Amino acid sequence: MNNSEQKNNRRDFLFTATYTVGAVGIGATIWPFIDQMNPDSSVKALATTEVDISQIQPGKSITVLWRGKPVFIKRRTPTEISEAQSVSLDDLKHPEKDKDRVKKAEWLVMMGICSHLGCVPLSDKGDYNGWFCPCHGSHYDTSGRIRKGPAPTNMEIPVYAFIDDNTIKIG
Ligand code: FES
Known part of the structure; x- marks a missing residue:
């Protein structure tokens, strides 16, 4: 693997890691909000x-x-x-x-x-x-x-x- 391929792989990894953390973060923030908007039948x-x-x-x-x-x-x-x-x-x-x-x-x-x-x-x-x-x-x-x-x-x-x-x- 040459130097430039190594850099690309590292960037892909960083991008994927950031994207995943971002998605989990948003999911965790929105869930309680949505949950509150759906009161149960009781x-x-x-x-x-x-x-x-x-x-x-x-x-x-x-x-x-x-x-x-x-x-x-x-x-x-x-x-x-x-x-x-x-x-x-x-x-x-x-x-x-x-x-x-x-x-x-x-x-x-x-x-x-x-x-x-x-x-x-x-x-x-x-x-x-x-x-x-x-x-x-x-x-x-x-x-x-x-x-x-x-x-x-x-x-x-x-x-x-x-x-x-x-x-x-x-x-
Ligand atoms: S909740 Fe802080 S004084 Fe009442």
């Missing part, structure tokens, strides 16, 4: 969820699963409501009025997912009597708004509606 069946809220006492909350994610339903006390309503928007990292986050002041319905990296915050904890995310220390108030810590935004409000006084439909 997830599709839960596109909407009806929740009986008649047993939730003032000050208590429940967590329900909707589309595989936790949703907090909190029945707020008059104190928690007035705390949420009296906050100045200037004090908020993600300014949202409490009245724009609820359909009835007594009921807060929101995704139970920290906006930082997706942990599930603990209720009735933290410096603002709302929720506390122990993963990296984010504090949320009684309206689920971020008040302290690394989370960038308030906890999200899902689409929901009151079917009657005792039933909420999420989704």
Whole structure:
């Protein structure tokens, strides 16, 4: 094998090796994305969820699963409501009025997912009597708004509606 043939073979090898790594890399990146876009039938069946809220006492909350994610339903006390309503928007990292986050002041319905990296915050904890995310220390108030810590935004409000006084439909 002369010098020039050796160079050609080496280049072919490098090209093949690079191409193969590239293909594997792309495959690994795209798969989870495609997978997420094809929810299985159990997830599709839960596109909407009806929740009986008649047993939730003032000050208590429940967590329900909707589309595989936790949703907090909190029945707020008059104190928690007035705390949420009296906050100045200037004090908020993600300014949202409490009245724009609820359909009835007594009921807060929101995704139970920290906006930082997706942990599930603990209720009735933290410096603002709302929720506390122990993963990296984010504090949320009684309206689920971020008040302290690394989370960038308030906890999200899902689409929901009151079917009657005792039933909420999420989704
Ligand atoms: S995931 Fe909640 S603070 Fe980081």
